[in-house]
Amino acid sequence: MIGLFAATAEGRKAAGSLALGPDSVLVDGPVKPGLRRLWPSLGSAVLFMGVGAAVRLVTPLLKSQREDPGIVCVHDGFVVALTSSSNVLAAEIADALGATAVPTSDYVGSSPLDEIVEALDTAIDGDIVACGVAVVAGEEIRLLNPLGFALPDLPPNLQPDNYGTEWTVLIDDRLPKFLRKGKVLRLIPKTLVVGVGSSRGVTQEAVTAALALLESEHELDPRAVRSFATVDVKADEAGIQDAVADWGFWHGEDGGFSPPMTIHSAAELAAVDVPNPSATAKAEVGTASVAEAAALLAAREMAARDQSSRVELAAPKTSSANVTVAAARILPDLD
Numbered sequence: 001m002i003g004l005f006a007a008t009a010e011g012r013k014a015a016g017s018l019a020l021g022p023d024s025v026l027v028d029g030p031v032k033p034g035l036r037r038l039w040p041s042l043g044s045a046v047l048f049m050g051v052g053a054a055v056r057l058v059t060p061l062l063k064s065q066r067e068d069p070g071i072v073c074v075h076d077g078f079v080v081a082l083t084s085s086s087n088v089l090a091a092e093i094a095d096a097l098g099a100t101a102v103p104t105s106d107y108v109g110s111s112p113l114d115e116i117v118e119a120l121d122t123a124i125d126g127d128i129v130a131c132g133v134a135v136v137a138g139e140e141i142r143l144l145n146p147l148g149f150a151l152p153d154l155p156p157n158l159q160p161d162n163y164g165t166e167w168t169v170l171i172d173d174r175l176p177k178f179l180r181k182g183k184v185l186r187l188i189p190k191t192l193v194v195g196v197g198s199s200r201g202v203t204q205e206a207v208t209a210a211l212a213l214l215e216s217e218h219e220l221d222p223r224a225v226r227s228f229a230t231v232d233v234k235a236d237e238a239g240i241q242d243a244v245a246d247w248g249f250w251h252g253e254d255g256g257f258s259p260p261m262t263i264h265s266a267a268e269l270a271a272v273d274v275p276n277p278s279a280t281a282k283a284e285v286g287t288a289s290v291a292e293a294a295a296l297l298a299a300r301e302m303a304a305r306d307q308s309s310r311v312e313l314a315a316p317k318t319s320s321a322n323v324t325v326a327a328a329r330i331l332p333d334l335d
Contacts, residue, residue, distance in 0.1 A: 001023050001024075001025060001038070001041050001042055001043055001044075002020050002021070002023055002024040002025070002042075002043060002044045002045075002046060002089070003024075003025055003027055003034075003035070003038050003042050003044070003045050003046065003069075004018065004020075004024060004025065004026045004027060004046045004048070005027050005031045005034060005035055005045065005046065005047050005048065005049075006026075006031070006047075006048035006049075007030075007031050007048070007049055008048070011048030011049065011074070012026070012048070014048060014074065014097060015046070015048055015074075017096070017097070018093060018096055018097070019096070020089075020092070020093075023043070025038075031047070031049075031057070032057060035047075035057065035058070035061070036061065039061050039069070042069035043069055043070065044069050044070040044071070044072065044085075044086055044089055045058070045069050045070070045071050045072070046072045046073075046074060046089070046093065047071065047072065047073050047074070048073075048074045048075070049073065049074075049075060050073065050075045050076075051073050051075065051080055051082070054071065054073045054082065055082070058071055058082075068083070070082075070083045070085040070086030070089060071083050071086060072086045072089055072090045072093060074093060074097070074099070077099050077100060078094075078099060078100050078101075078102055079091075079093045079094040079097065079099050079100070079101050079102065080102040080104070081101070081102065081103050081104045082104060083104065087101075087103040087104070090102070090103065091103070111132040111135045111136050112135060112152065112153075112154055112155060112158055113128055113131060113132050113135060113169065113185070113187075114128075114132065115152045116151060116152065116171065116187060117187060119150075119151070119152055120149055120171070120187065120189040121189065121190050122171070122187040122188050122189045122190070123187075123188040123190070123221075123223040123224070124185070124186070124187060124188070125185070125186035125187075125188060125223075126183070126184055126185035126186055127183070127185065128185055130183075131167050131169065131183070131185045134166070134167050135155070135157065135158055138157050139157060139165070139166065139167070140157050140162045140165050141157060141158050141162060141165050141166075141167040141168070141169060142159070142160065142161075142162040142163065142165045142167070142168045142169070143158050143159055143160050143162075143168075143169045143171070144160060144168065144169065144170045144171065144172070145160065145171045145172075146171075146172055147171070147172060147173070147191075147329075147331060148331070148332075149171055149189060149331070149332060150332045151171075165182065166182045166183055167182060167183050167184075167185065168182060168183070168184050168185070169184075169185045169186075169187065170184060170185070170186050170187070171186075171187045171189065172186070172188070172221075173188055173189055173190075173191045173192055173220060173221055173224035173314075173329065174219050174220055174221060174224075175215065175219045175220070175221050177219070188221050188223045188224050189224060190223075190224055190225065190226040191224055191226065191314075191329050191330050191331065192220060192224045192225045192226055192314060192327045192328070192329055192330075193225075193226060193227045193228070193229055193262070193295045193298045193299040193302065193327065193328045193330070194211070194214065194225055194227075194228050194229070194295060194325060194326070194327050195228075195229045195230065195290065195291035195292060195293065195294035195295030195296075195298070195325065195326045195327070195328070196210075196211075196228060196229070196230045196234070196240055196244075196290075196291060196294070196323065196324070196325055197230065197231065197234060197281065197285075197289075197290030197291045197294070197323070197324040197325075198234060198237060198239065198240060198322055198323045198324070199322035199323075200237075201237075201239070202237055202239040202240065202321075202322050202323055203239045204238070204239045204242040204243045204246065205239075206239060206320065206321045206322060206323050207239050207240050207242075207243035207244075207323050208243045208246060208247075209320050209321065209323070210318070210319070210320040210321070210323035210324070210325045211243060211247060211325055213318045213320055213325065214315050214318070214325060214327055217315075217318060218314070218315035218318070218327070220314060220315060220327055222247065222250075222251040223251050225247070225251070225259060225327075226259075226302070226330070227259060227260045227261070227262055227298060227302070228244050228259055228260070228261045228262070229261065229262040229263070229264070229294035229295055229297070229298035230261065230262075230263065230290060230294050231263070231264060231265070231266055231269055231285055231287065231290045231294060232263050232264065232265050232266070233266065233285060234285075234290065235261065235263045241261075244259060244261060247259065262294070262298035262301075264293075264294060264297055264298070266285050266286035266287040267286070267287075268297065269287040269289060269290060269293035269294055269297060270282075270286065270287040270288065270293075272289065272292075272293040272296055272297050274288070274289040274292040274293050274296065274317075275292065275313065275316060276289065276292060276316055276317045277289050289317070290324065291317050291318075291324040291325050291326040292313065292316065292317050292326040292328075294326075295313070295326045295327055295328035296311060296313065296328045298328070299311045299328035299329070299330050300328075302330055303330045306330065308330055308331065308332045309332075310330070310331040310332065311328055311329065311330055311331070312328065312329050312331065313326065313327070313328055313329075314327040314328060314329035315327040
């Protein structure tokens with residue numbers, strides 16, 4: 001039920017002009033006793049009065065986010081949603097009255113999700129505000145952390161053994177292989193270093209096509225890329241530079257993000273053991289590997305600075321036309 005409550009003749013006139021469906025009722029009589037009487041059966045309460053008066057009126061009636069109705073205030077040309085569940089209704093009323101809708105969120109301050117995002121420097125895919133509301137409200141949420149990232153202390157309602165929950169939080173640098181039931185919030189840590197090798201004069205399109213294979217063939221989320229890496233004799237390749245800049249435009253958090261490019265000499269890369277060495281690359285560049293060696297070496301240097309000790313090959317050398325790419329993953333020590 002949508003209850004419309006007005007204390008003035010002007011308010012009652014505005015309330016009477018609304019067509020909110022058969023479940024809406026314009027309540028007669030004084031507002032306070034009518035609101036108290038109908039409160040348990042209300043889905044939403046629309047109060048034609050100032051926000052301050054409305055807050056004083058409803059505060060004694062509030063029990064929990066799950067049980068309380070949505071609350072909207074209509075006053076002086078504004079329609080204010082006091083709860084996020086009323087944002088849609090507030091917009092509908094504002095449109096009908098020619099007023100200005102003021103949406104809101106029940107989410108105030110930080111939650112353990114914000115701590116995870118800050119600690120791991122993650123990209124966000126999903127509605128972290130709505131999920132944060134659920135965490136703060138004490139709803140059980142399943143947290144999946146398949147790569148074993150070190151996390152801050154978590155409340156008991158945000159745990160991996162919570163099943164059948166509305167929300168699932170997935171912390172991973174890989175794309176999910178299947179869609180989980182319910183709502184999913186993906187937190188994507190920047191763990192990947194992508195090595196790139198190519199022939200001389202390679203085009204941007206060729207490099208872009210090769211980078212896309214990390215997603216299509218190896219299921220790595222491009223938002224997890226922390227840095228690129230190559231050998232010094234390839235660092236000035238316009239095709240590589242332009243492809244990396246284009247990647248930053250499409251996958252950077254704020255658009256126009258320019259990902260760093262780590263450069264090593266052929267001699268430095270030649271000292272790195274790789275699973276897929278190439279005699280051709282050794283003859284042409286002076287190292288048996290560019291993509292795998294550059295990714296692994298840059299990742300190891302970053303891991304040392306981060307005091308992380310695990311580096312693994314997330315995607316082995318993958319070729320497309322005259323380009324090779326590979327990805328190394330930086331993970332915290334298991335200890």
